[in-house]
Amino acid sequence: MAGLNIEDVLFYAFGAGTVLSAVLVVFFANPIYSALFLALAMSMLGALFFVLEAYFISVAQITVYAGAVMVLFVMVLMLFDLKNEGEDILKVSPLGLIKLLAVGLLCGFFIGTGWVASKIPGKVISETSMASDQQTAINKDVQPVDIGSTVSLSRQLFSKYVFAFEAVSILLLVAIVGSVALARSKGGTHHVSR
Amino acid sequence: MFGRATLWIGIKLKMGTSPFEFLINTLKVALIFIMTVNIVPLLVWVERRGPAFMQNRLGPNRVGPLGLFQLLADAVKFIFKEEFIPENANRVLYFMAPGLCLLPAALTFAAVPLASPIHIGDYTFKIQIADINVGIVYIFAVASLGVYGILSAGWSSANKYSLMGALRASSQMISYELAMGLSIIGILLIYQSFSLNDMVLAQEGPLKFVWQGKEIIIPFLPNWGVWYQPVALILFMTAGFAETNRLPFDLPEGEAELVAGYHTEYGGFKFNIFFMAEYAHMITASALITTLFFGGYSLGFANTAQVTQFWAEHGQSAAGMLGISIADAATVLTSLTHLAAFSLKTGFWLFIYIWVRWTLPRFRYDQLMDLGWKTLLPWALANVVITTTIMFFAHVGN
Known part of the structure; x- marks a missing residue:
């Protein structure tokens, strides 16, 4: 093969x-x-x-x-x-220098990450979260092949990670209410006339 | 060794080991795409002759029998029209936009099961391009990408009417996507699957459900989703009209205000591609209504095993003609029967789409937004709550 x-x-x-x-x-x-x-x-x-x-x-x-x-x-x-x-990135100004520095930092970060990653044996990455999740899976009938399916995903979401899941939903609700409140407040896009 | 292999888009298979599977899948993709695209001229003909009949006039009836060759004449006209590009247009996006429109529209159809699988020897041929286990979500995801084509068309044309049309279209599609997605939650709860194939199989045979531990069978009704989720059907259909930008929600191209909306500056074949995209969306929407609410390719009362049994008894001549065993020939004939059933059901819903276009007047923009956000969305949410409550009590006795 x-x-x-x-x-x-x-x-x-x-x-x-x-x-x-x-x-x-x-x-x-x-x-x-x-x-x-x-x-x-x-x-x-x-x-x-x-x-x-x-x-x-x-x-x-x-x-x-x-x-x-x-x-x-x-x-x-x-x-x-x-x-x-259409601003030139190398325009002589303090801002240009900062831009250049930022690019250099980013490149250094990429190269550094690549160098660190090459030092780690390949096996470690494949054996992290996924495999341990499978071993502690609450339902024994979940096959390892099934890890991408919605059934195993939702079982994990509503059992093991239910607190995080609900916490995120509350966070989203707060964000929605907050954005509506901001949009309706004085100086926002709409005047509150009613 | 290839036996019962999942034969689809080619992602699952190794090219080196089985060129046959690869070939079949490529052929399937090409065939189903060409089929979809070639229904478009026929639909255009129905769209012109049908309403002409309803409005007591004739419609195009000069070219060929029943005016059918008018389609060929139109196709030739589209290809040979002079190419016109607006002076200030953004040429890259201007040329890309029709493709960006057609691609998602054509891709959505890939997940729709068209008929039951054919078994020949060791092989199983699925009459579907990709049997994805999250088929319905895939269709919504890809359909939502259609907005980019419309936005690029409107913006790159450098025309205020085009831009207004594009903005209307995208805000309309985003608003109604929400109602559309929520409307099918009830259906997903009942079938307990995202896979369109599972849904079709769940709808076979007479109406049958479990209520508090007792199995109830109503023999004179087919086991279709519409009996469980009538509200969802109305919501889904309404949102479908808005998603395909058809009347009564065709504000993006409302000719009284916006000339022709986002494709004002397009002519010839590029305009034709926009047209094809709209009809491809319509075909997928009709196919989805069929699959979710009207049993997909299934025959209503008889399940796949019964149809196969029927053809195993009556299909000897076909088996002789194809030169395959009677059991294999029965699956081929069953598949063809199912394909015919699917086409009939989808055709019926396509006709409804055209019928509505010539019946209802266009909405005003604020009415459209009110309908989407203040009517469809609350009803869809209520449908979810009521369905979950009923599902809970239905399972009490289990």
């Missing part, structure tokens, strides 16, 4: 696509192109999850980020029709 494994081909293709579109987000001067490439990067990430057989995470990723969050971004950007930020 030494033949070319199409899973690997797709994984690396989508991985390269994700990285490339993420890089293009930064390099485009036009904010609309940046936003569109960010949406593409999100979709590619969804495709990566799909190749890894985590179907639910994959479609949730696409719905939430590419289908909802980024659509609003793109919509607002198109409505305002921002002009190109």
